[in-house]
Each structure stands twice: as structure tokens, then as C-alpha cells.
Amino acid sequence: AQKVTQAQTEISVVEKEDVTLDCVYETRDTTYYLFWYKQPPSGELVFLIRRNSFDEQNEISGRYSWNFQKSTSSFNFTITASQVVDSAVYFCALSGGYNQGGKLIFGQGTELSVKP
Amino acid sequence: EPEVTQTPSHQVTQMGQEVILRCVPISNHLYFYWYRQILGQKVEFLVSFYNNEISEKSEIFDDQFSVERPDGSNFTLKIRSTKLEDSAMYFCASSGSVSGGHEQYFGPGTRLTVT
Numbered sequence: 526a527q528k529v530t531q532a533q534t535e536i537s538v539v540e541k542e543d544v545t546l547d548c549v550y551e552t553r554d555t556t557y558y559l560f561w562y563k564q565p566p567s568g569e570l571v572f573l574i575r576r577n578s579f580d581e582q583n584e585i586s587g588r589y590s591w592n593f594q595k596s597t598s599s600f601n602f603t604i605t606a607s608q609v610v611d612s613a614v615y616f617c618a619l620s621g622g623y624n625q626g627g628k629l630i631f632g633q634g635t636e637l638s639v640k641p
Numbered sequence: 642e643p644e645v646t647q648t649p650s651h652q653v654t655q656m657g658q659e660v661i662l663r664c665v666p667i668s669n670h671l672y673f674y675w676y677r678q679i680l681g682q683k684v685e686f687l688v689s690f691y692n693n694e695i696s697e698k699s700e701i702f703d704d705q706f707s708v709e710r711p712d713g714s715n716f717t718l719k720i721r722s723t724k725l726e727d728s729a730m731y732f733c734a735s736s737g738s739v740s741g742g743h744e745q746y747f748g749p750g751t752r753l754t755v756t
Contacts, residue, residue, distance in 0.1 A: 558743075560744065562747075567749075568730065568749065568750055568752075569747065569748075569749045569750065570684070570732060570734075570747040570750075571747075572744050572745070572746060572747075575743075575744050616683070616684060618684075627672055627674075627689065627736055627743065627745070628674065628686045628689055628697055628699075629674075629676070629684070629686060629745060630686070631683045631684040631685070632683065633682075633683045634683055
């Protein structure tokens with residue numbers, strides 16, 4: 526069975542601090558995909574990143590970076606120099622590989638609060 | 642930039658009533674999904690739809706639920722006889738690929754309140 530665990534329910538930081546959101550996944554698939562979505566207070570789900578299981582290169586996009594480690598089944602997300610606008614709930618999600626329909630299995634989410 | 646749209650943004654209904662939630666996916670997308678999020682909880686998969694039929698559904702998606710693509714643009718979720726526990730945010734999503742693993746773009750959601 527597929528499962529995503531985000532052990533951190535809430536994180537509170539002060540602006541400009543770095544923060545890492547943890548994500549651990551379980552799957553028996555050899556091909557799978559990992560995602561991060563952001564849910565700001567307005568409620569919509571905003572796509573941030575997708576990684577496939579064959580690509581363990583870390584990725585950086587501005588203040589955001591992602592660390593994918595297959596050996597520990599983790600796909601962690603770091604925000605550098607956090608800002609108040611980063612306050613949101615962040616969801617990690619997993620989907621199966623080719624021809625598996627693409628449904629997303631979400632973690633419980635981590636609520637990030639960035640205080641000025 | 643193309644986006645998924647959903648109507649209405651908020652629907653209030655009485656227990657036992659039928660509701661239809663509407664979505665317009667991104668126009669060249671092929672895979673469509675419904676998810677729900679009970680307040681304060683995680684997002685849960687309900688159903689996926691491809692080539693005018695359901696490709697997968699979750700345990701939540703029982704006989705009270707149905708989906709339809711009545712024309713070339715709309716994608717609807719119907720709940721036949723709503724229950725209090727159906728109160729949630731319902732998200733529609735679409736994807737441009739027939740294979741798993743491609744990013745899904747979500748609509749803004751419809752908040753369903755069953756009283």
C-alpha cells in the first residue's frame with residue numbers, strides 16, 4: 526500500500542529563518558512520483574514540484590529546495606530565508622508509475638507559520 | 642495561464658438533498674479527478690476519469706456519488722443524497738497525461754456544507 530507521512534503537524538518560525546518540512550513515503554512500486562503542493566489560507570492547492578523515482582538529483586528553485594533520498598524514502602522540502610507569505614499548509618504527495626492512473630496519495634500536511 | 646475552474650465556490654444544502662458540483666478542467670487535459678478535504682484534514686482521492694469512464698475510485702466513492710462529463714468542457718460530481726459527513730471542500734483536478742506521475746492542476750474548490 527502507498528502511504529505518505531508528514532510527521533510535523535505545525536511549524537512556527539520567525540521570518541528569515543530556514544525551515545525544512547519532512548516527508549517520508551512508502552510504496553512497493555519501482556516507478557513512482559513525488560510532489561509538493563502548497564495550500565495558502567485562501568484554500569487552493571498550488572503545485573510546487575514533481576520528482577520521479579529515477580531522478581535523485583536535488584532541486585533548487587529560488588528560496589525553495591528539495592532533497593530526495595531513495596535510501597531513506599524521504600522527500601524533504603526546505604525554504605530558505607522564510608517570508609510571511611510562505612505561511613501555508615504544505616502537502617507532500619505520491620503517485621504510482623506509468624499506467625497507474627495518477628491518483629495522488631497525500632500526507633497529512635504541515636502547517637507552516639512564519640511570523641514577522 | 643490556463644486554469645481549472647469550479648462552481649459554485651460554496652454550496653449549502655440540507656441532508657438528503659442532491660448536489661452537483663461543477664468543474665471546467667484545462668482544455669487540452671485528458672485525465673480528470675475529484676478529491677475532497679474535510680476541514681483540517683488531508684486531501685483524499687475520490688475518483689479519476691479518463692476517456693469518458695471512471696478509471697479508478699476510492700472506498701469513499703460509493704453509490705451515492707457519480708461523475709459525468711456531459712459535454713466537451715464540464716466535469717461534474719453528483720452526490721445523490723447528502724449526509725452531514727459529506728461536508729468538505731471538494732477539489733477538481735486535471736492532468737495533461739494519460740500516464741501516472743504528471744502534475745495535476747487543481748481548481749479553487751467548492752466548499753460543501755450539509756446541514
